[in-house]
Amino acid sequence: MTSAVRVRGLRKEYPGQVAVDGIDLDIERGEVFALLGPNGAGKTTTVEILEGYRRATAGQIEVLGEDPRTAGRGWRSRLGIVLQTVNDAAQLTVAETVRHFARCYPNPRDPDEVIEQVELTEKARARVRSLSGGQRRRLDVALGIVGRPDLLFLDEPTTGFDPEVRRRFWDLISGLAHGGTTILLTTHYLDEAEVLADRVAVLAAGRIVAEGTPATLGDRDRAEALVRWRDDNGYHEERTPFPTKFITQLAGDRELAELTVTRPSLEDVYLNLIGEGR
Numbered sequence: 001m002t003s004a005v006r007v008r009g010l011r012k013e014y015p016g017q018v019a020v021d022g023i024d025l026d027i028e029r030g031e032v033f034a035l036l037g038p039n040g041a042g043k044t045t046t047v048e049i050l051e052g053y054r055r056a057t058a059g060q061i062e063v064l065g066e067d068p069r070t071a072g073r074g075w076r077s078r079l080g081i082v083l084q085t086v087n088d089a090a091q092l093t094v095a096e097t098v099r100h101f102a103r104c105y106p107n108p109r110d111p112d113e114v115i116e117q118v119e120l121t122e123k124a125r126a127r128v129r130s131l132s133g134g135q136r137r138r139l140d141v142a143l144g145i146v147g148r149p150d151l152l153f154l155d156e157p158t159t160g161f162d163p164e165v166r167r168r169f170w171d172l173i174s175g176l177a178h179g180g181t182t183i184l185l186t187t188h189y190l191d192e193a194e195v196l197a198d199r200v201a202v203l204a205a206g207r208i209v210a211e212g213t214p215a216t217l218g219d220r221d222r223a224e225a226l227v228r229w230r231d232d233n234g235y236h237e238e239r240t241p242f243p244t245k246f247i248t249q250l251a252g253d254r255e256l257a258e259l260t261v262t263r264p265s266l267e268d269v270y271l272n273l274i275g276e277g278r
């Protein structure tokens with residue numbers, strides 16, 4: 001089976017600046033892949049090159065088996081795109097907008113079903129310009145999935161969502177992934193990457209500085225654990241690569257009060273990778 005995305009040596013220069021400095025990417029079909037990185041790291045540039053909206057300065061790029069620079073409408077109809085910027089059909093209602101987009105695809109999903117899935121049924125007759133920021137974002141997502149894409153690009157999809165809607169949105173994305181949709185996600189939310197992504201890559205100043213599963217990124221799974229507990233003398237802590245052995249020896253058959261074992265969170269590892277670790 002071919003990859004959904006295969007990139008070698010991708011480079012993008014803007015006048016006076018290198019935005020993407022030679023990256024390789026492989027995303028398998030059916031995979032949820034998250035691109036992480038600080039503001040200005042080159043995520044949007046990379047994603048928009050894969051979507052065919054920007055031209056690379058150099059590199060080999062294959063998306064769903066084709067080069068975005070030369071691929072045609074058939075290829076484009078297999079992509080779902082949720083951009084960071086809102087587009088302007090503000091006079092139309094939500095339902096009109098989704099129906100209008102659905103007509104652009106050869107095998108669209110039922111617009112009403114999609115509106116329901118992004119929880120905008122109550123707003124179906126409302127004009128787009130009257131939506132709140134989070135509702136507008138959900139409409140963007142509806143427009144990204146109404147064409148039944150094989151590959152869905154989500155550029156910071158949950159910015160502006162309230163926590164509850166965000167959780168339900170994650171369920172929606174997991175459902176699409178289970179249904180076989182390949183998803184490339186950019187996000188600033190580490191918890192989002194952890195919940196959704198099979199693999200993540202961290203981009204910093206145009207280069208990939210780490211890549212792996214959320215559980216193993218930056219050797220997170222092998223990092224020392226911090227064991228904390230309390231006894232009659234007060235609180236104690238110990239860093240160890242072998243917490244199970246340590247606790248077994250320490251405790252014998254007594255119960256340790258307030259025992260916790262923690263390893264670096266994805267956020268700790270991420271901040272370290274981009275040079276902001278404390």
Ligand SMILES: Nc1ncnc2c1ncn2[C@@H]1O[C@H](COP(=O)(O)OP(=O)(O)OP(=O)(O)O)[C@@H](O)[C@H]1O
Nearest residue numbers: 014015017019037038039040041042043044045046
């Ligand atoms: N059209 C452009 N012309 C010139 N420079 C650009 C252009 N687009 C982006 N850049 C620059 O390229 C670098 C990468 O930008 P990009 O938007 O890809 O970053 P990003 O990782 O998506 O950031 P964010 O998290 O803020 O969305 C930035 O320094 C940005 O200023």
